[in-house]
Amino acid sequence: MLIGEVARRSGVSTRMLRHYDSLGLVRPTGRTVGGYREYSEADIRRIFHVEGLRSLGMSLRQVARALADPAFTPATLVGDLIRRTEDRLRRERELLERLRAIDASEPAGWDGVLHVVELLHGLDSPSPSRRQQAALAPIEDVPLLARAVLTESNPNVAGALRWALARAGADGVAGVATGMHSPDVTIRRRAVQAIAELPGDEATAVLTAALTDPDPEVRRHAALASGRRGTTAAIPVLVDMVVQGTNDVEAAEVLGTLALDPAQGQGILDALAGELTAGAAVRIRVAQALAELPGTLAQPVLRQLGGDEDRAVALIASALADVLDERAKP
Incomplete structure (x- = not known):
């Protein structure tokens, strides 16, 4: 089977097939009288093997090694691929959250975008002291504050963030209240603590609903705060x-x-x-x-x-x- 027909049937471009040939990954076993590449059924099966392994995220070098070594055991390689994929997904989730945060802040222009990015760098810093400094600085972006409140694990920084959110008054309730629907109990606990410090009927309604939360700690925070109201x-x-x-x-x-x-x-x-x-x-x-x-x-x-x-x-x-x-x- 000539290269054009192989490309049509396999979905692999002729350019990539030539690249496989140059790497020695899939070399056609025959040539026509005119010197054209001619692929056998075994060659085509190898192409599908290569494509299948590539679909797992393997590099061409890793694919070549796997196909060349009959004693090759995939466990270590697959484990490495899992870790790399998880890391990539984590970075992409972080990017998605940043983009959502920027979108929620509704910046009017690039200056607004850059301001939000600067805030995000401060609030997402690996340094607790830098995150605390960012929380104590004047922040008018309530959605960003709410997001930071729900994700902060350091108690000192969390306290500063709740204080900053409380300065926004009742406007902060909607952003933090989304955390009350999280399947993650830690996020619900952070949300109810923050809402307990916010004024208004909307906050009281959220606290009242939290009295039936399945987590005892959430219920206790809600009871003390709503009871005082x-x-x-x-x-x-x-x-x-x-x-x-x-x-x-x-x-x-x-x-x-x-x-x-x-x-x-x-x-x-x-x-x-x-x-x-x-x-x-x-x-x-x-x-x-x-x-x-x-x-x-x-x-x-x-x-x-x-x-x-x-x-x-x-x-x-x-x-x-x-x-x-x-x-x-x-």
């Missing part, structure tokens, strides 16, 4: 925090604030009292939380708990009831 839906999570002993002091303080509303006080009291069948450590934390409720609302429960079978629980409950008595005096 008066969201009563946070009460069950806050009570559970008291029971579990995770940020229980903060949770008790927020419950005390929510209980200032007469419509919520009795419900919070009942929810806490309902946990007094648990172990002694839990009963102590519940007693301490009850003492945060306004006025003498929790006094009857604390007096009853003063007769608890566990001496430590009884002493703490009695002492807290006495504190409420003092508080109630004119």
Whole structure:
């Protein structure tokens, strides 16, 4: 089969077939009387082998080695190809994210593009101190800040970024709220921490929705932040925090604030009292939380708990009831 026919059937250009011949990779086994290359069926099969290996990202040198050595084992080479491909994909993803960030900032001209690129270099720097400096500088590009907040792992830099985002006010909510839908729990945790520091009804709505997040840490951040804003839906999570002993002091303080509303006080009291069948450590934390409720609302429960079978629980409950008595005096 002549080179033109091979090119049509294989999809490999005549120029590339000649290149393969010059490299000794696929040499036609025959020549016509006129000196033209003539390929056998075995030659054509070798062409397809070459193309198949090239489709895996192998160089022509690697292909030649693989086809020339019958003892060649592909495991090491394939592993290397996987690592190189993963690295290339990572770089391309980073480029795509940068392009999206530039597009989201809607630059008016090349000066705007260059300004965004400069910000990205600062916020994406491998140096935490440089990233922190970039966060502390005046940044008006809210989408870039939101992106940086969701990707930052260093706690000091993350704090600076959240502060910078908070300066943008309610405008920062939309960009960071996208992180609440991420399958990556780390991103959701960063998002809820940032939103907790942002004002407005939109932020409150996002925090309220986060109360049902599958991750306990996300729920806790959302409960503390939304509870401080008066969201009563946070009460069950806050009570559970008291029971579990995770940020229980903060949770008790927020419950005390929510209980200032007469419509919520009795419900919070009942929810806490309902946990007094648990172990002694839990009963102590519940007693301490009850003492945060306004006025003498929790006094009857604390007096009853003063007769608890566990001496430590009884002493703490009695002492807290006495504190409420003092508080109630004119």
